[in-house]
Amino acid sequence: MDDNKLLTLANGDRIRLLRHCAMLFEVFDLQYASPATISRCGMVYVDPKNLGYRPFYDRWVRDKQAKYSEVMGESLNELYLKYVPILIDRIFEGTSGEEILEPMKFITPRTNLNLVQQLTTLIDSMLPEPSDNVPQEVDQLERLYVFCVVWSIGGALMAEERDKFSDFIKTSCGLMLGSSSLYDNYYDMDSKSYVLWDRKVPEYTPPANRKFNQILVPTSDTVRYSWLLNQIMALKKPCMFVGDSGTAKTVTIYSQFKSMSMDKYLVLTINFSSRTASSDFQKNFEENIDKRTFKQYGPKSAGKQLILFIDDLNMPKIDKYGTQQPNALLKFLVERNQLYQRGGDLELREIVDTQYVGSMTPPGGGNNKVDPRLMSLYSCFNITFPTNLAIQKIYASILEKHVTEFADEVKGIVEKITSATLNLYFQICEKLPRTPVKFHYIFNLRDLSRVYEGLTLSTLDKFQTRDSIIRLWRNECMRVFSDRLVNETDRSLVNDQLIV
Numbered sequence: 449m450d451d452n453k454l455l456t457l458a459n460g461d462r463i464r465l466l467r468h469c470a471m472l473f474e475v476f477d478l479q480y481a482s483p484a485t486i487s488r489c490g491m492v493y494v495d496p497k498n499l500g501y502r503p504f505y506d507r508w509v510r511d512k513q514a515k516y517s518e519v520m521g522e523s524l525n526e527l528y529l530k531y532v533p534i535l536i537d538r539i540f541e542g543t544s545g546e547e548i549l550e551p552m553k554f555i556t557p558r559t560n561l562n563l564v565q566q567l568t569t570l571i572d573s574m575l576p577e578p579s580d581n582v583p584q585e586v587d588q589l590e591r592l593y594v595f596c597v598v599w600s601i602g603g604a605l606m607a608e609e610r611d612k613f614s615d616f617i618k619t620s621c622g623l624m625l626g627s628s629s630l631y632d633n634y635y636d637m638d639s640k641s642y643v644l645w646d647r648k649v650p651e652y653t654p655p656a657n658r659k660f661n662q663i664l665v666p667t668s669d670t671v672r673y674s675w676l677l678n679q680i681m682a683l684k685k686p687c688m689f690v691g692d693s694g695t696a697k698t699v700t701i702y703s704q705f706k707s708m709s710m711d712k713y714l715v716l717t718i719n720f721s722s723r724t725a726s727s728d729f730q731k732n733f734e735e736n737i738d739k740r741t742f743k744q745y746g747p748k749s750a751g752k753q754l755i756l757f758i759d760d761l762n763m764p765k766i767d768k769y770g771t772q773q774p775n776a777l778l779k780f781l782v783e784r785n786q787l788y789q790r791g792g793d794l795e796l797r798e799i800v801d802t803q804y805v806g807s808m809t810p811p812g813g814g815n816n817k818v819d820p821r822l823m824s825l826y827s828c829f830n831i832t833f834p835t836n837l838a839i840q841k842i843y844a845s846i847l848e849k850h851v852t853e854f855a856d857e858v859k860g861i862v863e864k865i866t867s868a869t870l871n872l873y874f875q876i877c878e879k880l881p882r883t884p885v886k887f888h889y890i891f892n893l894r895d896l897s898r899v900y901e902g903l904t905l906s907t908l909d910k911f912q913t914r915d916s917i918i919r920l921w922r923n924e925c926m927r928v929f930s931d932r933l934v935n936e937t938d939r940s941l942v943n944d945q946l947i948v
């Protein structure tokens with residue numbers, strides 16, 4: 449645009465802005481703005497440091513005060529002062545009392561305001577309605593508050609920071625919170641105390657249709673992450689799972705969807721890939737919504753809520769200007785619940801009864817970084833890798849349930865098969881690291897699942913002896929692991945393990 453407000457487009461079209469027109473651009477940085485643009489525009493730079501997160505919290509407290517009582521407002525302020533600034537300073541600046549330590553790291557970039565927003569969301573999701581006997585005094589609220597702090601301010605911290613964070617809270621709060629990590633505990637509203645997540649893990653029952661890809665063995669990880677997802681979704685707010693490939697993000701999210709009433713919800717899953725274009729995404733989404741009233745669009749069955757689940761959200765390729773185009777569109781949609789019609793009259797459409805869930809791998813190691821302004825719209829949780837004990841439990845349960853009707857000889861061996869498989873898997877992870885030449889040496893739970901998928905294809909009539917099932921197991925391990933290895937040395941490492 450030139451000084452006379454004449455905008456010249458790439459195709460030669462010219463648009464003259466009228467005297468009373470002005471354009472306001474909201475940008476993250478000016479990396480791609482030419483000096484000519486910068487010199488013509490009035491720039492307003494807002495440093496997030498100057499505003500801080502307090503005004504946001506104050507406003508939220510005012511809402512709570514109006515909804516519940518004065519006492520509630522005072523308690524929330526008191527708890528805020530006791531925890532929030534101290535913890536945020538510990539994370540971002542590394543200050544611990546007089547000492548200065550390493551700042552803590554997040555799995556995906558988060559700002560202090562994001563954390564406080566997530567905190568208020570979680571508290572909202574846990575507080576009962578005013579008509580039900582709501583705890584309002586500081587001492588009644590404190591444990592609940594600490595629980596919410598852990599899963600908001602500490603929700604997206606790297607796995608190795610979790611213990612440090614939990615210990616820091618314990619030392620600074622002075623409550624008796626038990627010896628286990630705060631991350632391992634759940635706040636039970638009825639008994640007003642902490643209960644280990646382990647206690648909430650239900651017994652595993654195989655899916656009725658015996659489809660392997662629908663198997664989910666409940667573990668404390670799956671239970672707590674689906675609980676968190678459920679809390680955030682109940683408020684119709686966006687929720688994001690961030691974790692390495694093979695940490696069960698997708699299966700956990702699906703199992704949570706499955707447990708929800710399909711009379712009320714419709715789910716639309718879109719898998720993003722490096723080839724997804726923003727028009728693909730928009731087309732796919734628009735096929736799943738209908739016109740309601742003038743300019744208003746919503747899910748195809750009226751009365752239902754549409755859940756848009758974007759899997760692998762960080763996959764789209766980054767264009768020449770550093771943008772992931774489908775994600776730029778997604779940001780517009782999540783932030784405003786609006787979408788422009790493509791072509792036609794470019795009508796601005798309002799999207800109703802839709803909420804958002806996402807999952808992605810953390811940036812780094814070849815994975816794309818996602819625009820922090822998109823991430824800030826979501827409540828984010830770091831999905832940690834299951835512990836060895838949990839992995840053992842998952843696969844032992846799958847096989848044990850599968851062989852319940854098999855001969856005793858076969859039943860007797862399955863425990864050994866599981867420990868041998870895990871042994872093999874851990875050895876491979878340790879001894880065969882990924883290198884530039886062996887860039888496909890990525891081993892995770894998916895591979896274990898492949899072995900077990902093969903094992904669960906065994907049938908009662910064909911596998912009556914110990915040897916037959918061992919032969920099957922060896923074959924599965926060879927196909928899943930050995931066949932991928934590039935040289936004899938690596939292969940013999942695996943094959944030696946298979947001779948038992």
Ligand SMILES: Nc1ncnc2c1ncn2[C@@H]1O[C@H](COP(=O)(O)OP(=O)(O)O)[C@@H](O)[C@H]1O
Pocket residue numbers: 661663664665666667670691692693694695696697698699700842893894897
């Ligand atoms: N609790 C569990 N029960 C059964 N299978 C699991 C469990 N956790 C992980 N898996 C298996 O691990 C693999 C990876 O899970 P997935 O959800 O695809 O990971 P992600 O989406 O995080 O990359 C899947 O094959 C899944 O079957």
Ligand SMILES: [Mg+2]
Pocket residue numbers: 697698759760807
């Ligand atoms: Mg996945």
